[in-house]
Amino acid sequence: MAQLSYADLTQLKAGDKLPEHVQGPITRGTLALFAGASNDHMLLHIDSDYAKAAGMPDVFAHGMLSMAYLAQLVTHWTPAETVKEWGVRFSAITPLNAVVHCNGEVTEIYEADGKKLAKLRIGAKTAEGLVTLDGDAVIALN
Secondary structure: OOEOOHHHHHHOOOOOEOOOEEEOOOOHHHHHHHHHHHOOOOHHHHOHHHHHHOOOOOOEOOHHHHHHHHHHHHHOOOOHHHEEEEEEEEOOOOEOOOOEEEEEEEEEEEEEOOEEEEEEEEEEEEOOOOEEEEEEEEEEOO
16 A cells, blocks of 8 residues: 555555654643634643543643644645545544644545545544544545
8 A cells, every 4th residue: 555645646546545644742832822723712621720620630632633633634635625525533532742643544536426536534543542533534636
């Protein structure tokens, strides 16, 4: 299975892998900046005392932060306007100081409504292997 570069879109086949996208470690500063940028100031993500009082070991990353990293995986590889479908499931919390590894694989090449499309299996996990996001995307190839 080949690892793809941006220029390989016309040569896609099932089993091809997108170049891995790695972000982190996720620091308290990362969380504060993302809270400001996203206007998501939920205290579980930025206040250690609040998170601990809620039964968590510490603050943890916004789910949408990892989803943004996953979007970067796809859009660093193909133009954003080629993304036709996108869906993810949040499966675990991304802890403070985690390094997030985003991966994708082409699962199918097909045609619909006169367009050539590729279905991708995409996901994010921590360096320790904890899967935090799992999903699919469809991109247009023509």
